[in-house]
Amino acid sequence: MSGATRENARIVFGVLVVLAIWEFLGSQTSWGVAMFPAPSRILAQAFADRELYWLHGLATVRTATIGFVFGCAAAMLAALLFCLSPSLELAFRGVNIALFAMPAIVVGPLLVLFFNGDWPQTILAALMVYFPAMSATLLGLRQVDPRLADLVAAYGGGETKLMLHVRFRGALPSLFAGFRVAAPLAVLGAVLGEFGSGTRWGFGAFLLSALPQGNPARLWGIGLAASLIALAGYALFLLPARRLAASTSAVTLSAVSPAAIAVSSGGRLRRIAFALVALALPFLLWWLMVTLTKVSPIIAPGPVQTILFLFEGRQASAARHALGLALGQTLPVAALGLLAGLAFAFVLAALSLLAPALARALMPVAMVAQNMPLVAVVPIVTLVFGRGVTASVFMAVLVVFFPAYVLLQQGFTTVPRAASDLVATYGGGRLKNLVFVAVPYSIGHLFAAARLVAPQALLGVMVAEWLLTGTGLGNLLNVSRGGLDYDMIWAGALISILISVAAYEAVGLIERKVVRR
Amino acid sequence: MTYMTINTSPTPPEAAVDLIIDQAGKTFPTPRGPVVALAPISLKVTRGSFVALIGPSGCGKSTLLRMVAGLEQPDDGAILIRSKHPEQFRKEGELGIAFQDPALLPWRNVFANVAFPLQILGRPIKPNNEKIRALIDLVGLKGYEDALPSQLSGGMRQRVAIARSLVSDPSVLLLDEPFGALDQILRRQMNLELQRIWAARQTTTLLVTHGIDEAVFLADEVVVMHAKPGRIAEIIKVPFARPRTPDLFSSPEFHALCDTLTAALHGPGAAA
Numbered sequence: 061m062s063g064a065t066r067e068n069a070r071i072v073f074g075v076l077v078v079l080a081i082w083e084f085l086g087s088q089t090s091w092g093v094a095m096f097p098a099p100s101r102i103l104a105q106a107f108a109d110r111e112l113y114w115l116h117g118l119a120t121v122r123t124a125t126i127g128f129v130f131g132c133a134a135a136m137l138a139a140l141l142f143c144l145s146p147s148l149e150l151a152f153r154g155v156n157i158a159l160f161a162m163p164a165i166v167v168g169p170l171l172v173l174f175f176n177g178d179w180p181q182t183i184l185a186a187l188m189v190y191f192p193a194m195s196a197t198l199l200g201l202r203q204v205d206p207r208l209a210d211l212v213a214a215y216g217g218g219e220t221k222l223m224l225h226v227r228f229r230g231a232l233p234s235l236f237a238g239f240r241v242a243a244p245l246a247v248l249g250a251v252l253g254e255f256g257s258g259t260r261w262g263f264g265a266f267l268l269s270a271l272p273q274g275n276p277a278r279l280w281g282i283g284l285a286a287s288l289i290a291l292a293g294y295a296l297f298l299l300p301a302r303r304l305a306a307s308t309s310a311v312t313l314s315a316v317s318p319a320a321i322a323v324s325s326g327g328r329l330r331r332i333a334f335a336l337v338a339l340a341l342p343f344l345l346w347w348l349m350v351t352l353t354k355v356s357p358i359i360a361p362g363p364v365q366t367i368l369f370l371f372e373g374r375q376a377s378a379a380r381h382a383l384g385l386a387l388g389q390t391l392p393v394a395a396l397g398l399l400a401g402l403a404f405a406f407v408l409a410a411l412s413l414l415a416p417a418l419a420r421a422l423m424p425v426a427m428v429a430q431n432m433p434l435v436a437v438v439p440i441v442t443l444v445f446g447r448g449v450t451a452s453v454f455m456a457v458l459v460v461f462f463p464a465y466v467l468l469q470q471g472f473t474t475v476p477r478a479a480s481d482l483v484a485t486y487g488g489g490r491l492k493n494l495v496f497v498a499v500p501y502s503i504g505h506l507f508a509a510a511r512l513v514a515p516q517a518l519l520g521v522m523v524a525e526w527l528l529t530g531t532g533l534g535n536l537l538n539v540s541r542g543g544l545d546y547d548m549i550w551a552g553a554l555i556s557i558l559i560s561v562a563a564y565e566a567v568g569l570i571e572r573k574v575v576r577r
Numbered sequence: 578m579t580y581m582t583i584n585t586s587p588t589p590p591e592a593a594v595d596l597i598i599d600q601a602g603k604t605f606p607t608p609r610g611p612v613v614a615l616a617p618i619s620l621k622v623t624r625g626s627f628v629a630l631i632g633p634s635g636c637g638k639s640t641l642l643r644m645v646a647g648l649e650q651p652d653d654g655a656i657l658i659r660s661k662h663p664e665q666f667r668k669e670g671e672l673g674i675a676f677q678d679p680a681l682l683p684w685r686n687v688f689a690n691v692a693f694p695l696q697i698l699g700r701p702i703k704p705n706n707e708k709i710r711a712l713i714d715l716v717g718l719k720g721y722e723d724a725l726p727s728q729l730s731g732g733m734r735q736r737v738a739i740a741r742s743l744v745s746d747p748s749v750l751l752l753d754e755p756f757g758a759l760d761q762i763l764r765r766q767m768n769l770e771l772q773r774i775w776a777a778r779q780t781t782t783l784l785v786t787h788g789i790d791e792a793v794f795l796a797d798e799v800v801v802m803h804a805k806p807g808r809i810a811e812i813i814k815v816p817f818a819r820p821r822t823p824d825l826f827s828s829p830e831f832h833a834l835c836d837t838l839t840a841a842l843h844g845p846g847a848a849a
Contacts, residue, residue: 207680213645217697225696229684402696553677 065320074421090565097277102284105277112266115287115550118260119249119454121289123178127185128246128293130205132239133548134186135193142194142218143227147334151368154338155345160191161515161560163522164249165274165534168256169541173360174353188249198237200231236301241431243293248433251286255526256541259558264290267435271527279439286436294431321513359546379548382536383555387521389560390521390532393449397456398517402510404457405464412500413472414490423469430462434520442528452524452532459520464509472498514563518556595749595781596622596645603640614640615808617654620809625779629786629796632842637807638785642753644661646674647781658749664761666749670698673747677754679738681726687713688722694832698745706742712740715774732763737773743778748784752776757787768794769823776820789835789842791795794821801841811841 079099096569097105106113142149159242164184171180204226212222254264263286270278339536343363350360357365368378402449412419437458445451525534533556540548586732604616615637622628628662643649647663647768655846658666666672672696680691691709692702702709702761717738726734733754742750755771762782768791775782775795786792792799793815801811817825 207676207678208678208682210643210646210648210675211680211693212697213648213665214672214674214751215670215694215697217665221697225693286742540761571592 070455071270071403087241094276097280102280105275106281106285109278111279115279117264117289119178119259120247120254120263120286123144123181123253123260123262124185124293125247126178127182128189128430130182130245131186131189131246132242135190135238135242136197137489138190138234139197139201140196142198143223149198150334151337151341153334154189154340154342156194156558157564158342158563159187161564162187163515163519163560164188164252165255165519165526166549166556168253170360170553171253172257173546174300174349174355175239179261180257181250181259181264182566184253185246185249188245190247193235193238193242196234196241197231199233200238201227203234204230212275219550233304236297236304240294240297240301242292242433243297244433247286247290247293248435251433251435253283253525264435267438268527271438276443278441279443283436283439287432290433290436291428291431292421302466324502361502361547363552363554366547366550370551375547379551382548383533383551386531386533386552387559388553389527390518390534393452394456394518394521397453397521398460398510398514401457401460401513402464402506402518405468407462407504409465409468410494410499411473412469413494419469423466427463428464430466434459434460434516434523438523438527441524447528447530449529449531451528452521456517456520459515459516462512463516467505467509467512468502471502474505475501476540484540504571504575506576507550507567511564511567515560518560518563522556529534586733586759593624594621595618595624595626595659596658596783597660598645598654599656601641601644601651601656602653602691603637603644603649615644615807618809619654622697622781622783627775627782627784627795627832628800629784629792630801630802630805631786631792631838632800632810633790633804635807636804637803638802639753642751642783642785642805645749646672646751668698670694670700670745671748672814673742673745673750674747675735675742675750675752676759677739679726681733681734681737681741683726686723686725687729689742690737691725694741694745696737699743701717709744712743713737715777716741717770730749735759735767736770739767740772743774743780747780750780752782752784754785754787756791764788764805765793765823765826767838772779772819772821773794789838790831793831793834793838794825801838801844803842803844810844813838813841 083094083100085092086101087093092098105272138152142152164187167187168180168184171183173334174180175183197415201223204222208226209222212226217225250262251264252268254262255268263282267279267282267286270282291305293360347364350357350362353360361369370376370383408422409419412422434455437455441451441455441458445454479501480493480496481496488496521532522534522537526538527534529535533552537549537552540546540552587617598618598620601614601802602613604611606612607830614635618641625670625788630641640649644651645658645663647667652718656663659671661669663672685693688709690707691712695702695705710722713719716739718733718736721729721733726737729737735758741753742752752771757766759767772795784792784795796815799813799815800809801813802808803810810841812832817830
């Protein structure tokens with residue numbers, strides 16, 4: 061009791077110290093005034109802007125909420141269907157991974173072609189919510205104690221009874237954990253959608269208009285406010301999730317991909333057939349979308365037309381050249397950011413194993429920071445790193461670091477106590493424990509982290525390019541959007557989604573090679 | 578002491594046979610080739626008797642029990658409970674089952690957990706309220722009706738599972754090492770209670786166990802199994818009169834029979 065109070069007092073004290081230093085540097089040094097405006101100035105500016113905050117904030121909150129509800133509804137329905145029919149999940153694997161790995165910023169401009177009003181950003185928010193909510197729900201539905209399944213079977217109950225009495229209730233903690241992760245993503249999706257939709261209100265529009273103004277206090281205010289909204293969404297589901305988890309035994313959001321369960325079943329021929337279906341289905345849906353909505357094929361070309369755009373006709377070689385140039389700028393930066401972010405996360409997680417006090421201090425910060433929408437760091441990145449390549453790299457590192465650190469740290473804590481005790485018994489210190497026990501045990505978490513953040517790194521770089529640096533794939537898409545070069549928008553989106561999916565699959569492939577030795 | 582092998586086991590003509598296992602075997606495919614979990618075996622269990630299955634790990638005793646429950650299908654041969662197939666029999670709610678793990682629904686209280694089989698069987702709960710309370714009382718958990726599993730000790734949870742296995746008024750009860758996770762003291766206590774419960778109902782019972790003394794104390798017949806491949810080595814009758822009291826645990830006859838059983842477990846052909 062008194063220990064907890066003392067711990068809380070220490071946290072409050074630490075926060076106050078940080079705020080005091082920030083206030084001093086932000087008001088007394090010239091670089092501080094330019095990069096880290098004092099909290100008092102940020103608050104004063106926010107108060108002066110209060111009407112803007114109200115209008116923009118309301119628009120974003122409404123968009124994110126509606127998108128969240130739609131996305132979660134679709135996710136729960138899909139999870140139920142996938143649970144009942146694993147074949148269906150295999151067939152939709154391509155769609156699911158594409159939705160997970162797509163750099164959301166490229167999808168916004170496409171949605172604008174089909175929908176108007178607030179719908180493009182609402183749908184983008186729903187699309188971003190879908191995958192985490194779906195995989196968490198599916199995991200919860202599948203995670204049935206085998207003894208309970210036996211029990212139901214022993215009384216003649218079938219899948220319906222099992223679903224009704226065991227699966228639904230058992231999935232609740234997992235479902236809420238999924239909601240918790242998805243809520244901040246809905247805010248991110250809404251803001252990214254607002255960049256591309258040209259809407260008047262919303263934090264995306266607010267940020268776009270504030271970026272060229274050179275008012276650090278306002279930029280910081282926007283970043284902090286967007287983070288607050290996202291974190292409020294996270295916190296909303298924190299309490300019910302904890303309560304449910306307590307009454308449902310320990311259920312945690314697993315780091316394994318749900319698709320991996322089903323892949324191993326069935327013969328070779330069946331597997332190949334499903335892989336082909338999974339590959340074809342996203343393109344089929346694309347084709348259906350452009351055909352059924354009756355949007356002009358000039359604005360919304362189908363898959364075949366988009367691929368032909370890159371290989372046939374007068375502009376094909378020019379288009380390939382432009383894309384190649386953009387990729388040459390974007391991919392190295394994304395790869396560098398990914399590796400640096402992962403390495404940094406690994407080193408820090410390992411260090412916190414050697415010095416547990418560090419982990420206690422850092423973990424809460426990382427838990428919060430991983431849920432900050434990445435657009436919220438744009439102001440900080442641009443004030444500190446300007447508009448060059450450094451800004452892009454740092455953006456990717458920032459996007460990669462926090463989720464990777466949290467996952468790795470969780471991996472290190474799953475190491476069985478007995479294994480660490482064994483090392484200690486033979487006189488091994490923390491370093492030996494790290495090398496021989498902790499790292500090998502958490503190798504799965506390392507790969508899970510890499511798979512999770514690889515698409516994020518690309519998204520981070522593309523957002524930086526779109527908003528700040530004016531280079532690479534992100535910029536190409538932004539310019540094409542402005543110039544109404546629809547073929548290029550589609551081709552760029554296709555290429556970036558393919559690269560993202562390829563990166564995700566490549567990590568999975570390496571993982572299977574390494575882990576299943 | 579009478580030894581009876583499976584072929585010479587005389588069934589009194591008047592006693593009805595509840596369970597017939599006829600040349601049922603099970604082979605599991607593994608990455609390193611098929612493993613015979615259970616060579617084709619035959620066994621008859623008469624109505625109202627208590628039969629214990631005992632043997633080393635991998636002798637297929639749990640597989641046998643799961644086949645009787647219809648949770649596994651035998652590769653060949655047949656299993657009939659009261660001349661019905663297990664799947665059909667269990668749908669009528671005639672089967673009660675308890676596992677080594679109590680497998681309680683963590684979000685349901687004791688009462689709702691005991692009532693769970695009735696829900697699966699599609700039977701109403703309200704008219705059975707009294708019976709459920711009586712069962713909770715029977716296993717010594719009166720007053721804990723509203724407690725959640727997380728608030729109970731391991732032994733109490735296991736008793737909930739026993740009460741649950743009886744709620745559908747089963748004619749055949751299957752117990753798969755129900756006390757395997759309990760300590761020796763608690764186990765003795767639960768053995769006494771199980772005997773009391775069984776004596777009150779005379780349900781045909783099949784108990785899978787690791788405990789030699791548990792098998793001798795509870796059963797009318799002990800089926801000794803050997804591994805690699807899983808098979809029945811011997812069937813030993815337990816002659817002690819019922820009701821059996823805790824004094825039995827310290828009687829020389831009890832120990833002699835335990836020694837016989839131990840010898841049978843390590844007998845010729847037993848895997849090391």
